[in-house]
Amino acid sequence: MSARRDGDPASGDGRAHDNGQASDDGRKVRLRLGELRRPPVRDWVIRFAFGAGVSALAGVVSVLAGPRAGGLFLAFPAILLASVTLVAKEEGARQAAQDVAGATFGTVGLYGFAVVVALTVTVWPLWLSLTIATLTWAALSLALYAAVARLRR
Numbered sequence: 001m002s003a004r005r006d007g008d009p010a011s012g013d014g015r016a017h018d019n020g021q022a023s024d025d026g027r028k029v030r031l032r033l034g035e036l037r038r039p040p041v042r043d044w045v046i047r048f049a050f051g052a053g054v055s056a057l058a059g060v061v062s063v064l065a066g067p068r069a070g071g072l073f074l075a076f077p078a079i080l081l082a083s084v085t086l087v088a089k090e091e092g093a094r095q096a097a098q099d100v101a102g103a104t105f106g107t108v109g110l111y112g113f114a115v116v117v118a119l120t121v122t123v124w125p126l127w128l129s130l131t132i133a134t135l136t137w138a139a140l141s142l143a144l145y146a147a148v149a150r151l152r153r
Contacts, residue, residue, distance in 0.1 A: 039086070047082040054078035077103065101148070109141030 054076050062070025088096035116133035
């Protein structure tokens with residue numbers, strides 16, 4: 001799910017009107033929960049089908065090759081594929097590329113999460129390990145976003 005920018009997303013070109021509040025590309029990113037009702041049911045079904053399909057594949061791989069191999073498939077960004085396809089169709093390739101960039105920042109943070117959990121889960125209480133890992137994910141993701149935004153200016 002992408003955060004919409006100010007402007008007319010129905011134009012399909014991914015452009016938005018500048019409202020004077022700058023981000024890395026001159027537009028302010030806003031989260032509008034009311035937009036969740038906007039996509040047609042077909043779009044939600046596509047996202048669900050991608051996610052369910054990859055999860056089912058991970059289950060099959062787990063049964064055939066073991067849980068470690070199956071776990072790798074659970075890391076597959078199934079919903080991202082469906083979302084980017086729908087965003088590109090409805091809002092343009094530029095918006096889809098921005099969503100992929102955001103997912104990339106989140107992925108780097110997720111690597112940090114995994115490293116922290118791997119190093120601490122057996123020596124710290126689980127709640128502490130997961131809390132620090134989550135904070136690491138957020139810090140890495142936001143730092144990468146800020147660094148890229150600064151480089152683009």
